Amino acid sequence: MNARSLAIIALGSNIGDSQDILLRAIERLETLSAEPLRRSSLWQTSPVDCPPGSPPFVNAVVGLAPRLRETPESLLAGLLALEKEFGRKLKLVHNEPRRLDLDLIAFGQEIRVSKSLTLPHPRATRRRFVLQPLSEFAPDLVLPGQVSTVSELLMRLETGEKLVRLS
Numbered sequence: 001m002n003a004r005s006l007a008i009i010a011l012g013s014n015i016g017d018s019q020d021i022l023l024r025a026i027e028r029l030e031t032l033s034a035e036p037l038r039r040s041s042l043w044q045t046s047p048v049d050c051p052p053g054s055p056p057f058v059n060a061v062v063g064l065a066p067r068l069r070e071t072p073e074s075l076l077a078g079l080l081a082l083e084k085e086f087g088r089k090l091k092l093v094h095n096e097p098r099r100l101d102l103d104l105i106a107f108g109q110e111i112r113v114s115k116s117l118t119l120p121h122p123r124a125t126r127r128r129f130v131l132q133p134l135s136e137f138a139p140d141l142v143l144p145g146q147v148s149t150v151s152e153l154l155m156r157l158e159t160g161e162k163l164v165r166l167s
Helices: 018-030 072-085 128-137 150-156
Strands: 007-013 043-045 057-064 101-107 163-165
Touching: 007 018, 007 072, 007 128, 018 057, 018 072, 043 128, 057 128, 072 101, 101 128, 128 150, 128 163
Parallel strands: none
Antiparallel strands: 007 057, 007 101, 043 057, 043 163
16 A cells, blocks of 8 residues: 555654553554554654643654545544543643544545544644654655655754654
8 A cells, every 4th residue: 555545643652651652552553454554663752832841752653554434534533542542531731741642644635624633634744753753654755735745844844853763
């Protein structure tokens, strides 16, 4: 399956054993994919737009092949259920620390704008913690609505984010 057909999911954690949490979440995401996942390394990243004193994150990105009849909305529902399974509570503070955060970045070439879902994710192209891991397995991917590849977006990105590859 080519990268243009994948559902792209960004994972993050900054509470608990974040590396273990992400590895277990990736195993669970594998069960939602019609083919083996494409996945990035794990990255330690500085918090972006988080409350002061927030701990660093561990981030990764996976590409899964949506199952037959899967929709962006049904996949999002599955991601929200998985977050809850891993102990995610309702947000009290914007971008507060969390055990598991799953963001649906893209679903093939779908474009959606609704109260519950915007595709592609509106901030993905401005986040090194998304683009760097995604570039490991889909450097030539052009996200819907973009003209530049993931690699090109990454090269032009100017943020203060610090990333360190963990594994």
